[in-house]
Amino acid sequence: MKFLDRFFERSSRHVANTTGRRHFIAKFGSLLAIGTAAPVLLPIDRTSKALAAESPKAGDPGDPTSCDYWRYCSVDGFLCSCCGGSVTSCPPGTETSQVTWVGTCRNPADGIDYIISYNDCCGKHSCGQCACTRNDSEEPMYRPFNNNDINWCLGAESNVYNCTVAVIRGIAT
Amino acid sequence: MKFLDRFFERSSRHVANTTGRRHFIAKFGSLLAIGTAAPVLLPIDRTSKALAAESPKAGDPGDPTSCDYWRYCSVDGFLCSCCGGSVTSCPPGTETSQVTWVGTCRNPADGIDYIISYNDCCGKHSCGQCACTRNDSEEPMYRPFNNNDINWCLGAESNVYNCTVAVIRGIAT
């Protein structure tokens, strides 16, 4: 879920560690079920930008409770790692949405571009911790699966948004 | 309704223009219906304190959108005069609670102590404007009709609190 954390986090949270914008041919009308098929991306204008400021640590560098962490390059919402979950786990008592949006983030440790899904955790209201917006690879709403202005608690029993995880789904081509 | 506007209004809003604390023999279990019988007060230790800082205007001095206004000496909540209502009118679409708490405030214009009822306006959630707490004549909750830690939207169709008016109900003895 992308939201107005600009209202909350107006500090220098925009880190140019994304690999540019990518276009996803949205298949509206069919659920994008995680686990059955990974989202398909069509990169068109990949640009190499400065990596995150953190000094790389082995494999997966950075602080998952910081908006600067490399996996959050297209996140928009509250970080589950500050909300009782982790970078890949929903907080206690929340349900993972099975529908999601995706971004592509470059890991500064290996220079590889990973496909990251930003699954929303649902069924409790706004966690309110670690609001984080990084919009670089976002597309307008007519390409919804690359848009984070949408509450993606669509594939959950309750559509109420709590926070967002950032999960590696594969490597971008 | 008395609430934590200390969390919001931590400026110097406490004006010592009340006439001391007053005790109300609470009649738990029977509604205090406004319009049928005015609340009865038993003053015990009236003290004369400094009046409000405003220079008195004819009859009813002060700014009804300011927490310093003399009638608000025991108010706790959002001022309806900032919420689309007035000092005696609920905002559009809200319902007046017919159960209320009372305070006694001295009017700096005439030096008279008036009985003020603080009716809550109900059916919409927190107005959020002009939070104002002035607790001087408040009693603990075992004397509920002098307590403003209670949501007084009890005598309304919906018990959701929006803001509070301050209505002259008579003169205190």
Added chain:
Amino acid sequence: MHSSKKLACGLMLASGLISASAFAVLPEESVGNTVLSAPGDHRSYMVDFEFNNMVSTRVVVVDPDSKTYLGMIPTGHAAPAALSKDRKTVYTADIFFSRYTRGDRTDVLTAWDSTTLSPKWEVKIPTKRAFTLTERFALNTSADDKFVYIYNFTPSTSVTVVDTEKQEVVNELAIQGCILNYPVGDRRFASLCGDGSLQVITLNDAGKEVNRTSTKFFDPDLERLVERATNVGSTYYFVTTDGDVLSADLSGKKPEILPRWSLTTEEQRAKGWAPGGWQLIATAPALNRMYVLMHSDHKPHKWEDPSTIIWEFDLKTGEKMRTLESPNLIWSLSATSDDDPLLLGTSIEGGLEIFDLGSGQHTGTMAGVTKTPTLVINH
């Protein structure tokens, strides 16, 4: 003891005081209720998303001339709002859960009286209402106020049609691959599609589809067109994230695509000037001018970032007329439709920024009237 006798004593004592006082004793009062007058041209409605809670949200009603808070409308889960053309009704498309964050979901269209700010009626709608950062074109009325169009996203997309006379749902139109509803006249709305086309659906008086067209509008593989448009009558204006203006006259069954123009000179674009914001454009129909939130240091990831700088354009010539500046960062714009229009901006601090478009002057800020205002809308 504690009877009305005691009070009578008090009143007698007070009578004694009156004579000694320069003022008459203030009379007893009763509690009144407030009813607003019929909405004037400038009345404004701020949609408050309440990011840090988002369950019970609100629309705050203000008068930007007197800078007065007029009241509020409680809504469910970041509801979009729309105004009837006759100004009598404010519609909100609400979601309610039986246990607030879980349980049974109920979606309703609620019709609020614009003078009492009370609900007049509601109708249950399919539990599909889109739950997004509030979109200006998610909820709209037909020009004759007969129909209300509600955008759905499940992520299948569709539009629910409510007949406001019958107060019932009369249709749900699939708009697969397309989003939102841009209303046109009495019986038509457009949607913006992922393949770069504009889809236009025409209804009959029963709300049934009688015509549907698809017209190429832009190339989504080459540029990003912001879906948050503005219109003057049947002509809709969109901007690309790079600063081009794409517009179309939607009055016919098929859109007439109008010539593309640019908000910026090549020099300005080279300096990094580009649009950015949420509802980043607005039009003042009486002036035939458009207002755009602009960034001088634009980067792709800033396309939804707020700004303090607003450029004014003549819609006839595409010429830049003036620059307006706000003391606070603005995220969304709206202009009034009368002959003495105001431009209104929602600040990221929760306030409303007010500009007089006759003088071009910023006339004031209503600070703190909302928490996270995503939109401001006007009659």
Added chain:
Amino acid sequence: MHSSKKLACGLMLASGLISASAFAVLPEESVGNTVLSAPGDHRSYMVDFEFNNMVSTRVVVVDPDSKTYLGMIPTGHAAPAALSKDRKTVYTADIFFSRYTRGDRTDVLTAWDSTTLSPKWEVKIPTKRAFTLTERFALNTSADDKFVYIYNFTPSTSVTVVDTEKQEVVNELAIQGCILNYPVGDRRFASLCGDGSLQVITLNDAGKEVNRTSTKFFDPDLERLVERATNVGSTYYFVTTDGDVLSADLSGKKPEILPRWSLTTEEQRAKGWAPGGWQLIATAPALNRMYVLMHSDHKPHKWEDPSTIIWEFDLKTGEKMRTLESPNLIWSLSATSDDDPLLLGTSIEGGLEIFDLGSGQHTGTMAGVTKTPTLVINH
């Protein structure tokens, strides 16, 4: 084109990259769910009143040792919360309206699992739950966890009794003229009455009243006794706004009123020292000590104002032991019940202030974890 083939290509390309990298390629992941361990001695629950919204409220669960946000429990309309003695359950007494701010009202007692933070069961209760600034003694469990007591205010006062084994309401006891429920042992609770008495009700295993006593406790015409008490076992401690401590042993059918003592010396009282705050007192049973929020410039209207200064008292001697200081204004206190207790304070900034009671040191602040925390409670 846009099929899994394409992705397979990507994976092959990636394999090529691996060999050139010093690190192994990160594996694909799936989304997990978090389950908490059984609550330790220090786990804390902050009741967030959310003054600026108050519809969908919350309890935030934190670990003050690691200063970690563990999760949250969504509640309805400023619900009070209580913890079962076996630490397995968190109870909340919620109010829900069908349209959030209007419509049909439903009150429920919700039982949440303290490890999954998910609802285990709920039972509808009379739609009378008190809606006040959250009171510590509005919702409580019996010592054997069989009964939950819910305070009602309409403004008639009563206590709903829920049998947690049957998961049903088994009684509603009128407590006319009295407020709250201070639980005692397995089958008893007290209430504080407007005439200055303590009323004690004893129940049987079916939740029916078998005994009721009333015992004079203080003179409400002479002093104000803050209803927000604290207890060590069956002994309850209250403070007056002037700084006297009134306590009673409630283990028998009739309370034993204990000797009154003062928080202050005459000199301190003359200097203006007096207690003030919301939940302004707390006890650490293992130390047999009490903690009181104190003001040095006390005035009557400050009796609910926050403070940065906490005095520690030995409950056996009534002697003042230490002064603790918080960097932020605290409104409510709680202490843990273990042998290495922490003192916790909710700051008016929404944070949690943490003190180690062994050293008496302030060990940190968890900033911004709530909006308006009225209470913090502990196992």
